[in-house]
Amino acid sequence: MKHVLIVNGNPDTSQERLCSALAHAYQEGAQSRDCMVQRIDVGGIHFSMLRSAQEFATDPAQEAVKNAQSAFLRADHVVFIFPLWLGGPPALLKAFMEQLARDHFLIRESEKGFPKGCLKGRSARLIVTMGMPPLFYRTVFGGHGIKAFTRSILRLAGFSPIGISYFGGAAITAPRSAKLVEKVRDMGRHLA
Numbered sequence: 001m002k003h004v005l006i007v008n009g010n011p012d013t014s015q016e017r018l019c020s021a022l023a024h025a026y027q028e029g030a031q032s033r034d035c036m037v038q039r040i041d042v043g044g045i046h047f048s049m050l051r052s053a054q055e056f057a058t059d060p061a062q063e064a065v066k067n068a069q070s071a072f073l074r075a076d077h078v079v080f081i082f083p084l085w086l087g088g089p090p091a092l093l094k095a096f097m098e099q100l101a102r103d104h105f106l107i108r109e110s111e112k113g114f115p116k117g118c119l120k121g122r123s124a125r126l127i128v129t130m131g132m133p134p135l136f137y138r139t140v141f142g143g144h145g146i147k148a149f150t151r152s153i154l155r156l157a158g159f160s161p162i163g164i165s166y167f168g169g170a171a172i173t174a175p176r177s178a179k180l181v182e183k184v185r186d187m188g189r190h191l192a
Contacts, residue, residue: 001034001035001036002030002035002036002076002077002191003035003036003037003038003074003075003076003077004027004030004035004036004037004038004075004076004077004078004079004188004191005037005038005039005040005071005072005074005075005077005078005079006023006026006027006030006037006038006039006040006078006079006081007039007040007042007078007079007080007081007093007096008020008023008039008040008041008042008043008081008082009042009080009081009082009089009090009092009093009096010042010043010081010082010083010090011042011043011090011092011093012043013041013043013044018083018129018170018177018180019081019082019083019129020041021177021181022081022127022129022180022181022184023039023041023079023081025181025182025184025185025188026079026081026127026184026185026187026188027039027188028185028188029184029185029186029187029188029189029190030188030189030191031188032188032189033189033191035191036074038071038074038075040068040071042092042093042096043092045064045068045096046062046064047060047062047064047065047095047096047099048062048099049095050095050098050099050102055102056098056101056102057102057103057104058102058103059102059103060099060102060103062099065099065100065102068096068099068100069100069105072100072105072119072122073119075122076121076122076123077122077123077124077125077191078122078123078124078125078159079124079125079126079127080093080124080125080126080127081126081127081129082126082127082128082129083128083129083130083170084128084129084130084131084137084145084146086145087141087144087145088144088145088146088148088149089145089146089149094149097149097153101153101157104118105118106118106119106153106156106157107156107157115156117155117156117157117158117159118157118158119157119158119159120158120160121158122158122159123159123160123161123162123163123191124154124159124161124162124163125162125163125164125165125187125192126146126149126150126162126163126164126165127165127167127184127187128146128164128165128166128167129167129168129170130166130167130168130170131168131169131170132168133168133169134166134167134168136168137166137168138166146164150162150164163192165187167180
């Protein structure tokens with residue numbers, strides 16, 4: 001049985017938000033194929049911001065972060081759903097990933113001094129919503145914020161393969177929104 005972890009990275013966890021609807025749809029799709037699904041709504045948990053290298057090197061004291069680390073260890077497939085804010089993931093999602101990475105949870109140093117991922121054997125999917133057309137984001141802006149999140153966090157931690165789905169026009173009409181939710185539900189059914 002596959003274990004799927006869904007991380008809703010939108011700081012606003014209101015049910016009427018598109019990211020909440022997409023997280024719910026992916027969960028329904030994955031559960032329809034008998035996957036064990038766990039969900040973390042980053043905006044619904046409280047944690048402090050890291051402010052020093054010494055703090056980053058220590059074990060997290062906050063129970064929510066420890067629970068999240070356990071969820072990542074159980075997962076075979078992790079899905080990150082979030083809106084594009086200022087060209088990248090929301091700052092709260094990045095702060096959550098920094099907390100998660102504490103005490104070498106995501107990346108350790110190898111004997112040769114190179115980074116070594118601690119979560120190998122897991123796949124990931126990013127579902128990114130945005131107001132602009134995705135092609136415009138990727139070609140004109142270079143998609144640097146998402147590339148940094150993917151390469152400097154997930155790939156270094158050992159996730160592979162990593163799929164990325166961009167959905168533009170985040171302030172979309174109800175009929176288009178329903179089609180998008182159904183598309184993400186189908187992604188959950190196929191763990192895509």
